[in-house]
């Protein structure tokens with residue numbers, strides 16, 4: 107297991123390096139485009155352009171440029187946004203990271219728990235009315251557009267019923283965890299639920315179909331023949347083997363959300379997360395910010411994948427030797 | 429144990445019927461079979477694919493997980509009718525009193541758990557023992573079924589064992605609570621020939637060591653003749669013939685059994701193709717025309733007498749069959765059947 111983890115970690119580092127090179131090449135070595143002009147933003151003055159060339163070493167060989175770039179990003183952390191008149195980029199990203207992490211991790215905990223409960227119940231009660239009800243609930247959750255659901259939730263909790271039942275709901279926005287778990291969780295509660303509704307349904311369905319498939323396997327019949335209880339058969343055998351598929355799905359979704367795919371939820375609930383930051387910088391064509399966001403996203407996607415790989419190997423002994 | 433208990437069979441199945449409601453009508457997978465398994469006895473059940481061997485034994489333990497399945501009859505095990513027990517009461521029997529081994533060892537173990545985990549789970553389902561004690565017993569059991577290096581192998585996952593070794597693990601698991609009856613459903617079919625022989629030998633050794641009864645399901649007459657004390661021959665969910673092994677192997681009565689015996693390899697070691705001797709396809713279990721000898725559609729001696737369904741008749745002590753052919757002419761007819769098959773296969777060759 108440790109050897110497996112080590113190998114995966116090295117692979118993850120290599121992937122990160124490859125991504126950084128690729129991103130660098132796209133931004134700085136696309137033929138026929140002057141990177142200085144791009145970094146400086148639209149309608150930049152000649153002085154700014156010169157400053158950019160100097161600061162990014164654009165007159166030097168390309169690998170030096172790469173090094174300079176990485177230094178700005180990770181060592182000096184002094185990458186500045188020209189569009190935004192010299193605002194430092196890294197602090198912006200550093201502020202956005204906890205927002206997105208809080209949103210996505212919280213929602214993930216909720217949707218995974220919901221999906222486990224729904225999937226297991228649907229499997230346990232397949233053939234009864236409970237199973238289709240759960241499946242339909244899941245489909246409804248999947249089909250609600252997140253921004254619409256978010257707006258409705260806001261409408262109800264922030265204005266229509268805000269003076270009565272939802273008086274306890276704080277105003278939109280993010281409150282740091284350092285100000286206490288309560289305020290943090292309360293501010294994020296509805297964003298979490300909104301995001302979780304979207305995924306819980308899909309996950310419950312995937313889990314249900316995996317588990318129902320597993321219930322027809324020989325090892326389930328064998329487990330029953332051993333005289334163990336039906337719930338144990340369901341949880342320790344069927345659920346346990348079905349988790350493998352759910353975990354690989356989770357790796358993809360979780361990585362994407364952390365990397366900015368939670369944009370709609372962030373916008374609707376006024377959360378200044380990575381998705382929002384990327385979106386704004388794209389609007390302004392703010393290249394340094396885009397660059398930082400892309401690399402940041404890549405880092406978390408790779409990290410999420412690494413964790414999922416470990417989880418996967420822990421769940422499925424057959425992959426440990428690969 | 430009282431005198432009357434000892435005389436009673438361990439398992440007494442009476443008029444067992446299992447039917448499935450399907451879209452194309454009712455399938456009578458098991459159509460009224462009765463048999464007993466004595467203490468310490470090995471009962472062989474043979475029959476072609478689809479003859480209801482697995483379904484009948486699965487229904488004994490309530491292991492058919494199908495809402496459209498109806499099981500009727502009586503299954504008396506140690507004085508209790510298993511078919512009347514609810515799931516919770518059955519769990520007390522499953523694995524503890526009656527254990528099962530299935531055909532395909534590749535898929536019988538949950539792939540994410542070690543051999544030791546599987547055996548411990550079985551032990552701890554029925555006995556209050558610590559994990560450590562169960563683990564130690566798992567190692568002993570793996571030793572007993574002939575797995576070398578059992579202290580290491582107890583921590584191996586199913587995919588790390590070969591097919592034969594995996595079947596040994598399954599057998600160790602089945603025996604871990606000292607069941608009084610072991611049901612082995614084609615335990616060797618998925619294995620190659622040399623491994624097959626080893627597993628059968630293992631079962632025989634364990635049987636004499638632990639003294640449990642065995643129901644051995646197979647479609648290989650050769651396996652039955654090696655292993656069993658008594659034999660049931662099934663066709664279309666019914667008993668075609670039943671009797672002590674020696675009598676049944678020497679003087680098979682039913683034309684279907686004659687056909688199956690054509691599938692035994694000759695003693696000189698040349699291997700013949702299995703079941704080449706029975707022409708025609710096995711009966712379709714959803715065929716509504718059932719008030720007849722079901723084998724008559726494939727039988728060379730079929731006549732109007734094969735309808736209505738002939739009952740089981742006991743000819744010699746303990747040797748029964750369900751065929752209307754005159755008992756005293758059977759040896760001659762069998763010889764005739766054999767020569768027809770020989771000339772037919774000779775003509776086609």
Ligand SMILES: Nc1ncnc2c1ncn2[C@@H]1O[C@H](COP(=O)(O)OP(=O)(O)OP(=O)(O)O)[C@@H](O)[C@H]1O
Nearest residue numbers: 448455457476477478479480481482483484494713
């Ligand atoms: N779930 C089911 N629904 C409908 N019919 C079924 C079902 N399960 C089994 N049957 C029918 O029951 C009959 C007996 O099946 P069974 O599995 O007992 O045969 P078998 O003698 O064990 O054959 P094999 O040698 O292939 O294992 C088959 O004809 C099959 O079509």
Ligand SMILES: [Mg+2]
Nearest residue numbers: 481482483613
């Ligand atoms: Mg079978």
